[in-house]
Amino acid sequence: MPVKLVLRNKEFEVKSGMALLDALKKCNIIPESVIATRDGEILTEDEILRDGDVIKLIAVISGG
């Protein structure tokens, strides 16, 4: 089962077994611009993504 990354209204899919940092790079997401959470828990970038994971990416940039 692939891993799903959700950032606002966008969804990305990557293979399981990949580190979060590599998954973000693969999806062209700058790691500095998001906080990744799984079941509400913050993940560091070395976290290995598991089968069926749904990773919610919280955008950190705000401003106007």
Place this chain on the structure above:
Amino acid sequence: MKCKKCGEKALLNMRHHNMALCKEHFIEWVPEQTARFIKKYWMFGPDEKVLVAVSGGKDSLSLWDILVRLGYQADGLYLGLGIDGGINYSHESQRLTEKFAQERNLRLHVVDIEKEYGYSIPVLAEISHRGHGRPCAVCGLAKRHEMNRIARDLGYDVLATGHNLDDEAAVLFGNTLQWYPEYLLRQGPVLDAADGLARKVKPLCRFYEREMTAYALARGIEYIYEECPFAEGSQQIFYKESLNQLENARPGTKLTFYLKFLEAKRSGELFVAKDADRKGLHACTQCGQATSAPGLCSFCRMLEKVKLDSQ
């Protein structure tokens, strides 16, 4: 990844500090650092009354949380801007701010711009024709005016805003790209009080925006996640994204950019041409070309060293 302090599972890795911390140590570290910045930049003392400008966003609510945890007398000020944008933006941000204050039994002043002046921010922008079709300039102007007025009217010693390092670096980046000396010289963690102007401070100015997001999440602070509908595509967001590209390739770039700027400003050498007329130069005793120190120039010194080392 392990916490640098206790070895437990880390919550956040801060590459620019070469440090990862667990949840417990991270939520201790943030107020400790804030207290350090408040002292370092002479923002305010323990007996001063602080008015925190709160928008319902992660930074200002976190700042309020931190100041209260540190034991400061900190009250909140929420300005109702009348922005809807199809997502009830102002209404929702006010609701979250009031909820935050009620749950912690904190004092919150709410001022609605439309009730006070007869027009919401988008209407003011439309009628005044300021800001090239965006209300952001009018919004900034009105917020600065009202925050200052209320801080002074209510007798607060200082007005604190939740600007983080990314906000400061983005403003600095923009002002540097345009070479606005008057804005550059005005930017800093503290704007001293002057005739008619309250002292303004930015206690979070050295925290990355990512750290403040992690702090708000770790502390369970419910904040407005939706962006202001008028902020989409803004120049400030573009600058933040650009700086994050640099930060990603070279961790610490944003912090160095800001801190080196503060250092240059403090030294009084920002925009002062040093040796512009080439005074104070000396002739190299070997080749005769101009050099900044008496004796050999750098090139001749290098050649001397090479000769010595190769013997």
